[in-house]
Every structure is written in C-alpha cells, then in structure tokens.
Amino acid sequence: MSNRGTVMSVRNLSKSYHTKDQHVTALSKVTFHLTKGEMLAVMGTSGSGKSTLLNILGTLDEPTSGDILLQGVKLEKMFIEPHATKFRRENIGFIFQSFQLLKDLSVEENIALPLVLKGLPNKEIRDKVNRMLELVGLMHHRTHRPVELSGGQQQRVAISRALITSPPIVLADEPTGNLDYNTSREILKVITDMKQAFDQSIVIVTHDPMVATYADRVIFFHDGNIVDEYVCKCQQDEDMDQILIKFRQLLER
C-alpha cells in the first residue's frame, strides 16, 4: 500500500497487561495506515482490543511496543506528559458514546471549551462557535444546558466540541451507542459531512454494521489482531451484507 496521503501509521503495535495472576495480550503487532480524509471503522468481538487501540491512538494509554507515526514522523515521547496532552490537544478530537458534556455549561460554552483552553481571542472563539452551531443545526439551542437537549442534540454538541479545533484525527468510540436508529443515522450524516468539511480522518469503533457502512474501510479485530478488512463501495445494501458476513465469520472464530 502506498503511503501517499497517510496521516497516521501504526506499526507492530502491541499491548500486554500484567495482573497478579494473568498476562493478557490486548494487541499483538497491529499494523495499519489511516489516510487523509478516511473514515476507518474498527469492528471486533468483545475483548478483541478495540478500546485498547483507541486509547493508545489517543495517547491515553501507552503501548508495550510498536510505533505510531504522524505524517511519517515518529513522535518521540508522545506517551509521556506533558507531550501526551500537547499531542492530544493539537491532533486528536474525541467523540464518546456517553457524550461527556459539562452539565453546568451551555451548548455554546461546551463547544467553545477547547478554544478557550488554547487561549484564542474571544472574537475568534465566537466566530468559530457560530459557524459550528450553524453546521450542526443548534443555533437556536446555544444557551441551553445539556440536560435540556435530546440524546442526538447532545451528541451534536459533543461532535462540535471534538471538531472545533480542526484536529487532523478524530477518534470515536461507539458514538451512536446511546441513540435510536434514526437519530444514529442523523448523527452519522453529521459526522461524515463534518469530516468532508474539515478534511479529517476518523477512526470509529462500533459493534453496529449499519454504522460501519458509513466508513470508507472496515478492519476486523479478533484476539488483538486485525484478521479481516473490507473496503466499502458506497452501496449501502451491498456494504451492509458484506460487513454482516464478515462480522458473523468473526463471531464464529
């Protein structure tokens, strides 16, 4: 595979956990590339290493061995503080299943938070937040608190907050896990529209084959390894059938 347009390269990434009486290999020499503008879905059986992978890509956890390269450059000390926090702030947006909004802040304050932390001037923050509120259709809810919003609206706020700093990479952990079918589709549309608007690369962990049909490519995990891959054809029915077949094969392993 050519490395042209590669945003992130993961090479021989391994992670082992040692507890008192157990040694668990959560990831075993995982290698893949993430291309600019690509949405990569990660599917796998329970305990296959998906969360471990996402945590390491987000520098929330350190690998036992292996490398992560950003635009071809190996980042030294990327898992050591304060480098890890700096790396996260500059490169990664997180979207979680549980939204993780600050309940005492309004919609616009939640979205503005990463820009405030970056120390941007107020006028620039206001302009960026307004653009984001327009993009995700929440202009009329700008002063509401999260508790006053539906689940889909809360996830829109969380997506806005993740993307407002235009990070090149977005990590999404079951972003529609708490939403019904129709709202999930709306949210996936928002994520794919925003990805195009900002030319971002997304890694999305999901159990749901419908979610994976929105991706450009799906990698399938089993026992800490990538065991299969599917390149989506942008034909929802055909992609759904193929992803389901591969996911069932995974469950039968």
Ligand SMILES: Nc1ncnc2c1ncn2[C@@H]1O[C@H](COP(=O)(O)OP(=O)(O)OP(=O)(O)O)[C@@H](O)[C@H]1O
């Ligand atoms: N902190 C930890 N200490 C010990 N073992 C761990 C730890 N975190 C994860 N593991 C183990 O590593 C393996 C991979 O776990 P991980 O959470 O990455 O799987 P997953 O694919 O995200 O699972 P699920 O779909 O159920 O969330 C599992 O065997 C798990 O028990």
